[in-house]
Amino acid sequence: MGRPEDVSSPGEGFRSPLIDAAHPSSARVYDYLLGGKDNFAADRDAADRIAEEFPAIRIGARENRRFLLRGVRHLAAEVGIRQFLDIGTGIPTSPNVHEVVQGITPAARIAYVDNDPIVLAHARALMVSDPSGRVGYLDADVRQPRSIIDSRLVREILDFTEPIALVLSAILHFIPDEQNPGDIVRMFVAALPPGSYVLATHVTPEHEPRLRPASAGYRADGVRTQARPAAEFEKLVFTSQGLELVDPGVVLVSRWRRDPADPPAPPPAQVSAYGGLALHKG
Template identity: 50%
Template sequence: MPDSHAQTASGLPTKIDTTVAHEARVYDYWLGGKDNYPADRALGDAIATHIPAIKSMARANRAFLGRAVRYLVAEAGITQFLDIGTGIPTAGNTHEVAQRLEPTARVVYVDNDPIVLAHARALMSSTREGRTAFIHADLHDPEAILHDPNLTATLDFERPVAIMLVAIMMYFRDADDPHAIVRGLIDAVPSGSYVVITHPTADFDERAMARVVLSAQQAGITFQPRSQAETRTLFAGTDILEPGVVPVVTWRPELADRPVTDGAAADPESAWYWAGIGRKP
């Protein structure tokens, strides 16, 4: 049996409240998943009235995760991942992509949604040689994640770790000091580690994104888009890899699972996310 574990952090609800929209379930709806409820679909549809292409944008963001993991394993030699804001399991989870290239890869997933906890078994279908774990925790309390015994039992912090923050930092207001949160994570891992970030932006359509922010707020969800420059500051303390902090569809498209072969390039503004990877010196 693969070596896999799940753990619930104290203080977080484990009961699913289907009457209130949750970020992970809205995202699942956009990706075509089935683990969502009327409140999630209502918010997803409300946002889609302002950004009709939101579902394809969500898929583009998900596709970037696969490309980033392939790069980190195949080109950077990374075999350990801390994936925070995991979301509901779907095809191409971090451990699936990583272990396809390196069966010994180890992944710790973190999410605060109890429905993700309920599906944690799917996130822990590790190879025999590798290891996966799930921690039910919230990035608003990063110390709880970093001091969770399940984390240190799974990952070796004497070796480089890739911190995956894919479409998660927009749930932090500036007053939450997201830079300190990211810096705390980077400080906890050794030199040669990486941080992967994607972030929604209003840079491509300020008015539409303002309406999205309002829709999220009305549903009780914090949503803070950031500019390219603001997103770049989240990488402080790292060396940002080429091609830099760029539109998500343009980051290393050649690493796609099914690369485009006809020479056509994706429209850089077809998905309103900035994306990048930084390496800790």
């Protein structure tokens, strides 16, 4: 394996990892729910409060992760996509997107984006590319899409004249309507060349009413969230952007092309997240 790319450079929002351990972080809460160890008491407390209202939260997190890996594997193996822009990547959890993709296409190129100091601290050590490909990490905020699209690091790693897979896994429910998530998605999609794909997941309140009070508790900890039903998610990410959904469309993440090697799918109320993959024809 080759060396990790320089994860960020001066002039592109680089900063030392100033970690706020007193307040929960969505990346660290997700890490805790997946069984990771890169989290603090505030993150564990926030996750445990969510679990009191929505006991299946850990099942949903694991199913979301399985969907992500199935989706990028499909894109690399079946579609032939060699470039990935993964926004809101979270704390590295093996297998990572680049490990799956480069296991299929060693020359694949992956740009990760997040704005959590813990993710930044781990990126140098864990996001290591195959020598024939490239992997890099940009410290940036999804709510500032232009700073990501135009960043030197992303432009060095990805060729915007060739198809790119944009990955928005479990990130959009942290952008409430007043922050204009549709405009954010639109800016990202507009930058993609024809033949690109968008893979996204989103928490939903449709199958488990206890998810709403759980989300309210998360907001009380300072983390804004907005669960959305399937129709809103589909319009936000796919139909309003002119994308063509890939079969089976927007479905529960547990039901999207489930791998025979996966355990049996849990009931919808334990998953409470939708996922989809769509083609950008340009």
